[in-house]
Amino acid sequence: AIMITDPQGGISYWNPAAEQMLGYRSEEVLGKNLHDLLVPQRYHADYRTALPGFFHTGNGNAVGKVRSLFAIRKDGQEIAVSHSLSAFQLNGEWHSVGILRDITESLKQQEALKHSEENVRLLLNSAAEAICGIDLNGNCTFANPSFLKMFGYTDLVQVIGKNVYQLTHHTSPDEVPFPVEKSCFHRAIHDGLQ
Numbered sequence: 326a327i328m329i330t331d332p333q334g335g336i337s338y339w340n341p342a343a344e345q346m347l348g349y350r351s352e353e354v355l356g357k358n359l360h361d362l363l364v365p366q367r368y369h370a371d372y373r374t375a376l377p378g379f380f381h382t383g384n385g386n387a388v389g390k391v392r393s394l395f396a397i398r399k400d401g402q403e404i405a406v407s408h409s410l411s412a413f414q415l416n417g418e419w420h421s422v423g424i425l426r427d428i429t430e431s432l433k434q435q436e437a438l439k440h441s442e443e444n445v446r447l448l449l450n451s452a453a454e455a456i457c458g459i460d461l462n463g464n465c466t467f468a469n470p471s472f473l474k475m476f477g478y479t480d481l482v483q484v485i486g487k488n489v490y491q492l493t494h495h496t497s498p499d500e501v502p503f504p505v506e507k508s509c510f511h512r513a514i515h516d517g518l519q
Contacts, residue, residue, distance in 0.1 A: 326425040332380050332418040334358045346427050348399030359423075363396045365403060383412035383419040396425060405429045459489050 326343035330336055336359050339351040347363065354362060360372050371386075379385040387410045395403045407426040412419050449456050449467070455475040458467035465484045476493055478484055484492055 326427075328359065328423050328425075330359050330421045330423070332420060334360055334376065336362075337420070343425070346398075346404075346425065347396065353399075365395050365397055368394065379412070379421070380419055383414060385410075385412075388412050388421075393428065405432045457484070457489060463488050463490055465489050465492065 326346045327338070327340040328336055328343050329338035335356050336354045337356075339349070339354050344350055349362070360369065364372065375385045375387070379388070387408070389411065391407055391409045393405065393407055396406045396408075397403055405428045407428050409424045411422045413422065414420070449469045452469055453471055455472035456467075456469045457465050457472045460466050465487055468478075468481060468484045473479065473481070473484065476484075478492075
């Protein structure tokens with residue numbers, strides 16, 4: 326959505342994407358104050374504080390930056406938006422061009438992924454089996470409490486980033502060091518075998 330405001334904050338341009346995203350037709354919003362129309366009340370004080378400086382210099386906290394915040398649609402629904410703001414001077418007065426992108430679904434997906442990752446972490450941490458994650462070099466990227474307990478470690482700091490083969494002290498029954506090439510870790514990483 327692209328919108329332009331005049332030096333008083335009135336909307337002077339409203340593109341079709343703004344109509345679709347925010348629910349207002351162009352003729353409904355032209356001349357109306359953008360912040361009164363779209364901005365949640367909790368942002369109004371900051372806007373009123375910044376406005377005089379913007380009109381005088383064309384600069385402000387939001388100018389030239391991409392910020393995440395919320396906007397209010399015509400139907401009253403708040404949506405999460407990515408907002409970027411630019412300023413331009415016309416007839417000696419500063420105007421603003423705002424670009425909004427609806428990021429509501431993206432935030433929902435991020436939250437769902439975060440929730441899913443948390444569930445996996447809880448599951449792995451509650452497992453009675455020793456579980457660890459390793460990178461392609463055989464270094465530990467994750468270890469659950471059972472892994473730490475089984476191998477005599479007390480803290481993740483002792484294992485994260487360390488070679489799992491070395492951490493688990495592989496030896497044959499006669500206490501001879503077990504060749505790394507024959508370890509299940511090595512075969513899984515280098516040969517794709519389990």
